[in-house]
Amino acid sequence: EEILDQNFHIEEAVEWPGLDLKLGQVSGLALDPENNLVIFHRGDHVWDENSFDSKFVYQQRGLGPIEQNTVLVLNPSNAKLLHSMGKSLFYLPHGLSIDKNGNYWATDVALHQVFKLGADDKEPLLILGVALQPGSDRSHFCQPTDVAVDPVTGNIYVSDGYCNSRIIQFSPNGLYVMQWGEGTETSLGTARPGQFHIPHSLALIPDFGQLCVADRENGRIQCFRLETGEFTREIKHKSFGRELFAVSYVPGGLLFAVNGKPYPGEAELVQGFVMNFSTAEIIDTFIPLRKSFEMPHDVVASEDKTVFVGDVHARAVWKFASTEKMEHRSV
Ligand SMILES: O=C(N[C@@H](O)C(=O)O)c1ccccc1
Numbered sequence: 001e002e003i004l005d006q007n008f009h010i011e012e013a014v015e016w017p018g019l020d021l022k023l024g025q026v027s028g029l030a031l032d033p034e035n036n037l038v039i040f041h042r043g044d045h046v047w048d049e050n051s052f053d054s055k056f057v058y059q060q061r062g063l064g065p066i067e068q069n070t071v072l073v074l075n076p077s078n079a080k081l082l083h084s085m086g087k088s089l090f091y092l093p094h095g096l097s098i099d100k101n102g103n104y105w106a107t108d109v110a111l112h113q114v115f116k117l118g119a120d121d122k123e124p125l126l127i128l129g130v131a132l133q134p135g136s137d138r139s140h141f142c143q144p145t146d147v148a149v150d151p152v153t154g155n156i157y158v159s160d161g162y163c164n165s166r167i168i169q170f171s172p173n174g175l176y177v178m179q180w181g182e183g184t185e186t187s188l189g190t191a192r193p194g195q196f197h198i199p200h201s202l203a204l205i206p207d208f209g210q211l212c213v214a215d216r217e218n219g220r221i222q223c224f225r226l227e228t229g230e231f232t233r234e235i236k237h238k239s240f241g242r243e244l245f246a247v248s249y250v251p252g253g254l255l256f257a258v259n260g261k262p263y264p265g266e267a268e269l270v271q272g273f274v275m276n277f278s279t280a281e282i283i284d285t286f287i288p289l290r291k292s293f294e295m296p297h298d299v300v301a302s303e304d305k306t307v308f309v310g311d312v313h314a315r316a317v318w319k320f321a322s323t324e325k326m327e328h329r330s331v
Pocket residue numbers: 025027047048049094297312
């Protein structure tokens with residue numbers, strides 16, 4: 001059995017020039033099959049209190065779609081722009097993930113839709129949801145937050161969303177299969193397993209056949225069986241504080257997460273977490289050396305333990321790297 005060394009430590013790679021990029025609100029990060037960093041940002045659009053009405057209908061469609069390229073592909077070492085796409089398609093980008101075939105999966109909270117894009121800039125290969133129409137049936141989302149695609153089955157999982165509280169599974173060609181989850185009755189204060197208060201980010205754990213969800217306003221991670229949606233585990237630490245924004249898994253057993261900024265007077269720091277997936281123990285935490293986290297919104301990690309964090313308010317992407325090689329001792 002491999003023991004993940006306990007003196008694992010990551011810190012900001014301060015030589016990475018990606019902090020000087022002129023970005024809009026950074027909402028999603030992903031790594032493509034060549035380990036390039038892909039940034040999903042909002043260009044000149046912002047999500048603020050005027051963006052939606054009380055029925056979650058987007059109010060700024062008069063602005064038209066974002067004219068800048070919203071999907072940027074960067075060399076992960078020197079932050080050089082390799083490719084950009086996704087102009088005139090999105091209104092308010094949110095989640096981004098890339099499947100094993102290199103297709104991009106994106107959610108747009110203004111359109112209430114999920115997009116499957118080929119790596120070129122042609123027409124989307126698949127669109128789920130009805131443009132600009134929030135809803136909670138099998139063909140509508142309400143501000144969907146993220147997508148995860150099972151590399152084994154090709155099944156599609158959507159976390160839906162700010163104004164729904166469910167995970168929906170679609171077949172590889174986009175047919176509704178099943179859903180699970182319900183809202184948290186905030187009155188009771190205690191959130192039960194399978195209840196969500198903004199399912200905000202997804203991490204698919206192929207090694208264990210599970211899907212983990214950042215249950216944002218419940219400040220916790222919940223994990224479920226991919227096949228059945230059956231609840232398997234809650235991961236919650238005091239140091240998460242009130243909000244847990246994003247979660248990402250790296251094959252080999254490490255889970256990464258970022259939390260939300262504490263309310264004035266609360267003790268918990270806004271920071272990144274490295275956890276041992278099997279034990280759920282926190283084995284390291286990290287914050288930037290340059291600038292500081294404002295609203296870290298997504299986190300993505302590669303097999304060599306390089307981690308990127310995107311921040312929607314700081315409009316920045318930081319790179320973190322492990323400072324010493326992981327010793328995998330066999331016992
Ligand atoms: O959470 C919010 N936004 C972020 O998640 C984001 O994705 O930008 C938000 C909440 C209230 C009003 C406006 C924005």
